[in-house]
Amino acid sequence: MSPHLSWVGRRLLLGLGQTAAVVLFVFALTEALPGDAAVALAGDQPDPERIARIRAALDLDRPAAERFLDWVAGLLHGDLGTSLVSGRPVSGYLAGGLGPTVLLASATLLVLLPLSAGLGVLCARREGGPLDRTLSALTLAVHSVPEFALGVLLATVFGLWLGWLPPTAVGADALTDPAVLVLPVLVLISRPVCTISRLVRAVMIEAMASPYVAQARRYGIGGARVRWAHALPNALAPAAQQLARTCDWLLSGVIVVEALFVIPGLGTVLIDAVAARDVPVVQGMAVVFGVVTVMANLGADLVARRFAPRAEVIA
Amino acid sequence: MNSPRSGLARRGFLLATATATAAALALTAGCAGDTGKNADAKNGAAAGSPQRGGTLRAAFPGGGAGETLDPHAANLFVDAARAKALYDKLADFGADLAPVPRLAERWEPNETLDTWKVTLRKAAFHDGRPVTAEDVLYSYRRIADPKGTFRAKASLEPIDLAAGRALDASTVEFKLKRPYAEFPNVLAAFGAYIVPKDTTSFDKPVGSGPFTFGSFTPGKSLVVKRNDAYWEGAPHLDQVEFVVATEESARVSALLGGQVQYAHELSPATARTHEGKGQVQVVRLPGSSMQGFVMKTDRPPFNDPRVRQAFFLIADRKELVDGALSGAGEVGNDLFGKGYQYYPAGLPQRTRDLDRARALLKEAGAENLKVTLDTAPAATGFVEAAGIFKEQAAKAGVTVEVKVGNKDTYWKDILDNGTFASYRSGSMPIESHISQRLLTGSTTNATKWKQKDFDDLYQQAQSTRDEKERAALYERMQRRLYDEGGFLIWGFADWIVATAPAVRGVDAKAPANTLDWARFDKLWLA
Numbered sequence: 001m002s003p004h005l006s007w008v009g010r011r012l013l014l015g016l017g018q019t020a021a022v023v024l025f026v027f028a029l030t031e032a033l034p035g036d037a038a039v040a041l042a043g044d045q046p047d048p049e050r051i052a053r054i055r056a057a058l059d060l061d062r063p064a065a066e067r068f069l070d071w072v073a074g075l076l077h078g079d080l081g082t083s084l085v086s087g088r089p090v091s092g093y094l095a096g097g098l099g100p101t102v103l104l105a106s107a108t109l110l111v112l113l114p115l116s117a118g119l120g121v122l123c124a125r126r127e128g129g130p131l132d133r134t135l136s137a138l139t140l141a142v143h144s145v146p147e148f149a150l151g152v153l154l155a156t157v158f159g160l161w162l163g164w165l166p167p168t169a170v171g172a173d174a175l176t177d178p179a180v181l182v183l184p185v186l187v188l189i190s191r192p193v194c195t196i197s198r199l200v201r202a203v204m205i206e207a208m209a210s211p212y213v214a215q216a217r218r219y220g221i222g223g224a225r226v227r228w229a230h231a232l233p234n235a236l237a238p239a240a241q242q243l244a245r246t247c248d249w250l251l252s253g254v255i256v257v258e259a260l261f262v263i264p265g266l267g268t269v270l271i272d273a274v275a276a277r278d279v280p281v282v283q284g285m286a287v288v289f290g291v292v293t294v295m296a297n298l299g300a301d302l303v304a305r306r307f308a309p310r311a312e313v314i315a
Numbered sequence: 316m317n318s319p320r321s322g323l324a325r326r327g328f329l330l331a332t333a334t335a336t337a338a339a340l341a342l343t344a345g346c347a348g349d350t351g352k353n354a355d356a357k358n359g360a361a362a363g364s365p366q367r368g369g370t371l372r373a374a375f376p377g378g379g380a381g382e383t384l385d386p387h388a389a390n391l392f393v394d395a396a397r398a399k400a401l402y403d404k405l406a407d408f409g410a411d412l413a414p415v416p417r418l419a420e421r422w423e424p425n426e427t428l429d430t431w432k433v434t435l436r437k438a439a440f441h442d443g444r445p446v447t448a449e450d451v452l453y454s455y456r457r458i459a460d461p462k463g464t465f466r467a468k469a470s471l472e473p474i475d476l477a478a479g480r481a482l483d484a485s486t487v488e489f490k491l492k493r494p495y496a497e498f499p500n501v502l503a504a505f506g507a508y509i510v511p512k513d514t515t516s517f518d519k520p521v522g523s524g525p526f527t528f529g530s531f532t533p534g535k536s537l538v539v540k541r542n543d544a545y546w547e548g549a550p551h552l553d554q555v556e557f558v559v560a561t562e563e564s565a566r567v568s569a570l571l572g573g574q575v576q577y578a579h580e581l582s583p584a585t586a587r588t589h590e591g592k593g594q595v596q597v598v599r600l601p602g603s604s605m606q607g608f609v610m611k612t613d614r615p616p617f618n619d620p621r622v623r624q625a626f627f628l629i630a631d632r633k634e635l636v637d638g639a640l641s642g643a644g645e646v647g648n649d650l651f652g653k654g655y656q657y658y659p660a661g662l663p664q665r666t667r668d669l670d671r672a673r674a675l676l677k678e679a680g681a682e683n684l685k686v687t688l689d690t691a692p693a694a695t696g697f698v699e700a701a702g703i704f705k706e707q708a709a710k711a712g713v714t715v716e717v718k719v720g721n722k723d724t725y726w727k728d729i730l731d732n733g734t735f736a737s738y739r740s741g742s743m744p745i746e747s748h749i750s751q752r753l754l755t756g757s758t759t760n761a762t763k764w765k766q767k768d769f770d771d772l773y774q775q776a777q778s779t780r781d782e783k784e785r786a787a788l789y790e791r792m793q794r795r796l797y798d799e800g801g802f803l804i805w806g807f808a809d810w811i812v813a814t815a816p817a818v819r820g821v822d823a824k825a826p827a828n829t830l831d832w833a834r835f836d837k838l839w840l841a
Contacts (some may be wrong), residue, residue, distance in 0.1 A: 272379025
């Protein structure tokens with residue numbers, strides 16, 4: 001096995017372990033929450049007898065460890081279990097929520113990557129100039145606005161006041177009516193675009209001042225080529241890792257944005273499942289979110305190795 | 316290293332939120348002002364006879380991907396509204412919470428009030444089958460299944476369903492376990508819908524309601540279509556789509572942006588912002604929700620009636636309504652069901668009297684009293700009301716310590732634990748309030764009011780045929796509660812819905828969950 005492959009193998013194993021830890025942790029946390037699905041289902045009619053009946057009907061009277069082992073056994077067969085609330089399979093919940101969230105996430109990344117790289121390079125080129133200073137101030141300001149507030153503001157201005165865009169995605173299909181995605185994507189990119197573009201800017205400035213860029217210039221390579229082909233890859237490595245780190249943040253951003261614009265995706269499913277103490281659904285979500293985060297970090301490390309192989313000493 | 320940074324971040328968050336909200340309010344106010352006049356003019360011109368056709372989209376807070384169309388599993392407002400579109404009950408509640416016949420044309424008891432004959436009207440399910448006595452018995456037995464967990468099960472408890480039988484296709488005979496004059500309340504109970512015999516799957520629900528099933532995506536949308544054969548006459552609308560939007564701001568935006576024409580459950584602040592501007596019509600449904608505190612009457616300090624009376628006198632009800640409900644409601648008089656059938660409207664309105672409260676506390680040996688008030692963001696205004704009452708109590712020398720709990724488990728947490736807690740109730744007949752919460756055997760007796768003589772009064776009322784005599788008995792029970800009960804009921808909140816200006820036919824008097832609430836078959840688009 002080549003050293004590269006074994007490194008990837010080690011990373012994958014580590015990722016698998018991390019996912020398992022996340023799942024175990026989430027199960028323990030949900031168990032530690034006050035009340036269970038029976039209590040949440042009973043709501044404002046907490047008739048003790050009814051709660052006991054629900055509990056028995058849902059098998060919640062069995063010990064937690066037993067239920068967890070059952071679930072793990074099911075997982076190994078690819079069975080994520082069934083929801084306590086509706087009795088429908090958890091995989092159905094995931095499939096239902098995945099579409100809108102994946103669409104939202106891809107649209108976000110599609111806008112986020114070129115925009116933040118472009119802004120970063122632009123600022124680095126005009127270092128200290130009025131454009132750089134304006135963009136710096138702007139990104140800092142936008143970054144300090146919470147998504148919720150920004151979402152309400154954007155929906156009010158562009159949706160209700162100007163009437164340019166639909167203020168929510170209520171009852172609309174994002175595939176046939178992509179306009180409903182514009183405001184949610186704007187909210188989602190608002191913060192990562194700030195952090196990543198500032199990072200790209202800083203690394204670009206450093207790289208442009210480095211000896212190898214000076215050497216490239218002496219060879220007579222054109223300014224654009226030096227910038228995009230020689231200096232930028234240096235910035236992309238940390239940017240990719242920063243992007244992976246913002247993944248978990250993006251997931252929580254998705255929750256806010258989905259609630260605010262009424263997009264029935266994974267975030268909404270997760271929130272509802274936690275409120276209903278629907279443990280199997282929460283566990284299924286934890287697996288998905290854990291795997292996504294691990295994969296994103298793995299991907300970022302691979303990208304970092306590709307663009308700046310020296311960074312391997314860190315990994 | 317972390318804490319100063321997060322402190323700064325939080326300050327940024329607060330500032331930004333405040334700015335954004337203020338800006339948003341200013342903007343919406345501005346834009347409403349522009350169109351206000353036109354919309355008002357349109358309103359006046361088009362109010363007239365109902366028009367047929369059109370699709371109405373209604374936004375409700377929902378239950379997520381776990382939602383089901385099983386009408387017996389209904390738990391939320393959106394469940395009730397959807398069930399009402401697809402199904403019927405034998406009876407439903409009018410605006411005064413007295414039962415109104417629906418699928419049942421009439422009902423009559425025997426001499427002893429423990430056998431009731433219910434005659435069904437001519438009605439058909441969406442697939443053409445007639446609604447029969449067998450369907451009724453099947454539905455009720457399904458709800459009351461000993462292994463089942465449906466919410467209406469508790470309401471159906473007085474019926475001996477094994478002994479119930481179909482006298483003919485349209486007559487059901489219900490045998491009760493004891494005399495029960497208020498039996499029609501059971502027929503109207505939350506979730507007691509009639510489904511066709513032997514129904515077990517609700518993927519493509521068949522009911523007898525004003526709309527037929529179109530399509531359903533849990534947590535997202537339900538489309539229903541006009542049922543031309545509906546027994547009460549076909550609805551005006553061609554189609555209704557129920558969409559789920561749990562964030563209030565999303566429901567308001569969708570309504571203002573024209574994406575929905577009906578938004579359920581708005582906050583008083585939102586209603587005030589948009590009311591009278593012509594962009595939306597705000598409808599306040601009075602008496603929909605009782606607001607109060609429960610005092611556990613079986614443990615100190617509230618096992619002394621003088622302490623409970625002192626607490627009644629501490630509350631400044633106007634201040635609570637203005638503060639916790641933003642003024643959207645009216646003051647309470649420590650009794651449930653203001654405006655409902657059997658409510659004793661003649662009792663004097665209780666007002667604040669700190670001197671008398673102090674004297675009562677002193678008499679009870681409870682000076683410098685300290686109590687913990689359990690609350691949680693489980694309903695609008697809970698935490699605010701707790702804070703306001705804390706200050707009011709301080710003026711009478713009582714220290715109230717507010718403890719904010721978990722909203723998902725709140726109702727179970729306060730049922731048996733603690734001594735003093737925030738409380739709320741939706742609309743139901745006064746009889747149901749008493750039987751579910753105030754009898755020794757009640758399943759959700761949060762005040763632990765267990766009084767033999769009170770139980771006897773209730774049983775006596777249920778075996779009294781004459782309505783006047785019964786009303787007198789209800790008044791005696793309520794006087795007792797007014798004097799020394801455990802419910803400190805300080806207000807009744809309006810339920811706020813808003814519609815697009817073109818929507819007509821919304822009943823402005825029906826409390827939430829009564830017959831004329833969320834009646835989409837009665838709405839039309841002008």
